[in-house]
Amino acid sequence: MAEGEVVKNKQVILKDYVTGLLQESDMCISNENTVKLKVPEGSNGILVKNLYLSCDPFMRHLMNNPQKSPGSFFQSFKPGSAITGYGVSKVVDSGHPNLKKGDLVWGITGWEEYSLLTWTENHFKIEHLDVPLSYYTGILGMPGLTAYVGVFEVCKPKGEKVFVSDACGAVGQLVGQFAKMMGCYVVGSAGSAEKVDLLKNKFGFEDAFNYKKEDDFAGALKRYFPEGIDIYFDNVGGKMLDAVLLNMRINGRIVVCGMISQYNRGKTDGFHNLMSIIYKRIHITGFMVDDYYHLYSKFLDAVLPLIREGKIVYVEDTAEGLASGPAALVGLFNGRNVGKQVVFVAHE
Amino acid sequence: MAEGEVVKNKQVILKDYVTGLLQESDMCISNENTVKLKVPEGSNGILVKNLYLSCDPFMRHLMNNPQKSPGSFFQSFKPGSAITGYGVSKVVDSGHPNLKKGDLVWGITGWEEYSLLTWTENHFKIEHLDVPLSYYTGILGMPGLTAYVGVFEVCKPKGEKVFVSDACGAVGQLVGQFAKMMGCYVVGSAGSAEKVDLLKNKFGFEDAFNYKKEDDFAGALKRYFPEGIDIYFDNVGGKMLDAVLLNMRINGRIVVCGMISQYNRGKTDGFHNLMSIIYKRIHITGFMVDDYYHLYSKFLDAVLPLIREGKIVYVEDTAEGLASGPAALVGLFNGRNVGKQVVFVAHE
Numbered sequence: 001m002a003e004g005e006v007v008k009n010k011q012v013i014l015k016d017y018v019t020g021l022l023q024e025s026d027m028c029i030s031n032e033n034t035v036k037l038k039v040p041e042g043s044n045g046i047l048v049k050n051l052y053l054s055c056d057p058f059m060r061h062l063m064n065n066p067q068k069s070p071g072s073f074f075q076s077f078k079p080g081s082a083i084t085g086y087g088v089s090k091v092v093d094s095g096h097p098n099l100k101k102g103d104l105v106w107g108i109t110g111w112e113e114y115s116l117l118t119w120t121e122n123h124f125k126i127e128h129l130d131v132p133l134s135y136y137t138g139i140l141g142m143p144g145l146t147a148y149v150g151v152f153e154v155c156k157p158k159g160e161k162v163f164v165s166d167a168c169g170a171v172g173q174l175v176g177q178f179a180k181m182m183g184c185y186v187v188g189s190a191g192s193a194e195k196v197d198l199l200k201n202k203f204g205f206e207d208a209f210n211y212k213k214e215d216d217f218a219g220a221l222k223r224y225f226p227e228g229i230d231i232y233f234d235n236v237g238g239k240m241l242d243a244v245l246l247n248m249r250i251n252g253r254i255v256v257c258g259m260i261s262q263y264n265r266g267k268t269d270g271f272h273n274l275m276s277i278i279y280k281r282i283h284i285t286g287f288m289v290d291d292y293y294h295l296y297s298k299f300l301d302a303v304l305p306l307i308r309e310g311k312i313v314y315v316e317d318t319a320e321g322l323a324s325g326p327a328a329l330v331g332l333f334n335g336r337n338v339g340k341q342v343v344f345v346a347h348e
Numbered sequence: 349m350a351e352g353e354v355v356k357n358k359q360v361i362l363k364d365y366v367t368g369l370l371q372e373s374d375m376c377i378s379n380e381n382t383v384k385l386k387v388p389e390g391s392n393g394i395l396v397k398n399l400y401l402s403c404d405p406f407m408r409h410l411m412n413n414p415q416k417s418p419g420s421f422f423q424s425f426k427p428g429s430a431i432t433g434y435g436v437s438k439v440v441d442s443g444h445p446n447l448k449k450g451d452l453v454w455g456i457t458g459w460e461e462y463s464l465l466t467w468t469e470n471h472f473k474i475e476h477l478d479v480p481l482s483y484y485t486g487i488l489g490m491p492g493l494t495a496y497v498g499v500f501e502v503c504k505p506k507g508e509k510v511f512v513s514d515a516c517g518a519v520g521q522l523v524g525q526f527a528k529m530m531g532c533y534v535v536g537s538a539g540s541a542e543k544v545d546l547l548k549n550k551f552g553f554e555d556a557f558n559y560k561k562e563d564d565f566a567g568a569l570k571r572y573f574p575e576g577i578d579i580y581f582d583n584v585g586g587k588m589l590d591a592v593l594l595n596m597r598i599n600g601r602i603v604v605c606g607m608i609s610q611y612n613r614g615k616t617d618g619f620h621n622l623m624s625i626i627y628k629r630i631h632i633t634g635f636m637v638d639d640y641y642h643l644y645s646k647f648l649d650a651v652l653p654l655i656r657e658g659k660i661v662y663v664e665d666t667a668e669g670l671a672s673g674p675a676a677l678v679g680l681f682n683g684r685n686v687g688k689q690v691v692f693v694a695h696e
Contacts, residue, residue, distance in 0.1 A: 237622065237623070241622070256622075256625045256626050257626070258626065259622070259623055259626065262623060271619040271622060274585065274589070274604075274607070274619060275585070275607055275610060276634075277604045277632060277633075277634035278604050278605070278606065278607065278634040278635070278636065279634070279636065280634065281633075281634050281635055281636060281639065282632075282633075282634050283631070283632070283633050283634075284625060284630075284631070284632040284633075285625075285629075285630075285631050285632075286624075286625035286626040286627070286628065286629050286630050286631075287626070287629055288626065288627065288629060291629065
């Protein structure tokens with residue numbers, strides 16, 4: 001392709017707002033769009049070629065009908081248009097003062113082959129290329145920073161007993177490893193025997209269990225934490241959080257990072273054990289990674305050496321090709337992915 | 349009565365463990381017991397005459413069948429025996445090194461005319477008698493310390509927008525006044541027009557509403573906090589807490605002190621708005637006054653002058669006579685009391 005050329009631009013389109021469980025048929029692949037590989041005159045945006053796209057649970061929220069979600073915190077996707085999400089991209093043309101053709105960036109981009117990005121405040125130029133490029137959708141991107149700030153800025157564990165749900169996911173696998181680095185006893189939950197094995201044998205968790213095999217979450221937690229949980233890093237919400245409340249220790253802390261079990265529900269699960277908050281003097285804190293991007297370079301300084309020295313590992317599940325994107329995204333909510341779900345779109 | 353004399357000892361007896369809403373018929377008045385007005389030889393306990401008894405919501409928990417409440421945090425009352433609770437009492441006989449006959453104390457005592465107290469670690473000798481003695485069941489007792497530590501140790505408000513539920517209760521009326529002293533904008537909810545009037549015109553809340561007249565708690569809160577709530581001091585739990593979650597501001601704090609709406613329920617209300625914890629970065633903290641009794645003298649130093657100077661006011665609702673105790677206690681849960689519910693048992 002040449003700069004300024006007009007080319008076909010394959011896209012993943014949201015057909016309409018989604019109710020209930022996300023399905024592949026809620027999206028379609030369109031080959032009808034074209035794009036001019038040039039930033040419009042006077043724009044300080046960038047025109048990028050998308051290389052990797054990230055499947056993240058929060059994207060489900062953006063598919064809700066805003067009319068039916070008053071007070072929603074997100075601006076929904078536009079039905080009929082390409083969905084957006086985090087990704088790794090290469091600059092094809094730039095009107096931006098600090099980004100030039102050939103640069104690699106990560107940040108919010110379109111689920112399409114090429115995107116014109118006019119709002120680039122939260123895009124980061126990728127400077128370190130000795131690690132897999134896809135890592136900038138995961139361990140070195142939004143999920144990695146989420147795990148890092150969740151552990152080191154919000155939760156600050158020190159040798160305590162920690163439970164992590166969705167522990168094999170993009171965030172959970174790192175939370176567990178970071179907590180281990182802080183001397184904690186770490187147990188995770190995940191949704192298959194394969195993932196439980198990874199948690200115990202690759203990520204170094206003390207123990208792990210398959211929540212799909214447990215009828216009684218509170219009883220399962222009691223097995224792994226007979227004296228109670230000091231810190232719960234919540235990625236799932238719902239019934240697991242309710243069961244955790246029964247198993248917390250006095251003065252325990254709950255860090256609420258995500259509630260993936262609830263994202264496809266119109267009305268979320270009821271909670272019945274909140275009285276524990278009083279009697280156990282529990283502290284609950286919600287956080288959003290959006291508040292911590294100013295720590296990104298500090299995070300890179302901390303995590304890059306750990307990756308290079310093999311002190312931290314990261315498992316990705318890569319879907320091949322933009323057309324595989326919808327199935328990969330849907331798979332997040334039924335646990336199809338093993339590790340961070342990435343979509344490979346194109347080579348540089 | 350003379351020391352060592354054996355006298356009749358009227359008691360409020362719990363007939364059996366309670367399920368569902370507490371009723372007067374769950375208790376009975378017994379005139380069958382007698383008591384010797386003397387501490388047993390070698391005991392370091394005290395024999396007291398009870399003057400005022402305090403009706404507190406937590407007492408309902410102690411009426412649950414422990415067999416049906418595994419993992420309960422409380423030791424239940426014993427069916428067939430007198431219930432216990434906070435009260436103001438006069439020492440009739442003492443084996444205690446620091447308490448002598450004639451001293452006035454407050455702490456846990458029996459719902460009966462005379463009690464033998466062998467566990468006196470959390471009893472305080474009453475030193476300041478220029479304020480009503482009944483205050484040591486309320487503003488100068490457990491509820492007062494609860495409000496004080498809830499505001500000044502846990503919540504630490506500074507000029508923020510504060511919502512207090514059960515705002516006319518033993519704790520709520522003080523929380524609001526303390527928050528006002530910290531420059532806050534304070535709105536309270538209560539269960540009658542009379543209480544709403546007290547909140548606005550006696551306790552100096554900026555505004556108040558009768559939750560029994562509101563079908564939509566979330567909508568009501570939106571009227572009083574169009575820009576959202578910074579701090580919620582929760583005394584009720586349940587649906588109000590769920591509605592508050594929808595109306596919190598980013599980085600808002602919720603201090604959970606009590607959940608009176610839930611105490612008579614086998615299964616508590618479901619919560620559906622916990623996702624707000626993440627998107628609004630909400631901090632929730634539960635606390636128990638039991639952890640703060642070491643601050644009692646600091647609390648007295650702070651609050652006694654405020655009472656004497658009329659800078660803080662306190663409303664009590666006094667039931668006359670031990671036999672009126674069961675109805676007074678039941679009344680807590682249907683909002684019969686206006687202000688702190690006290691039972692007057694006897695003059696000194």
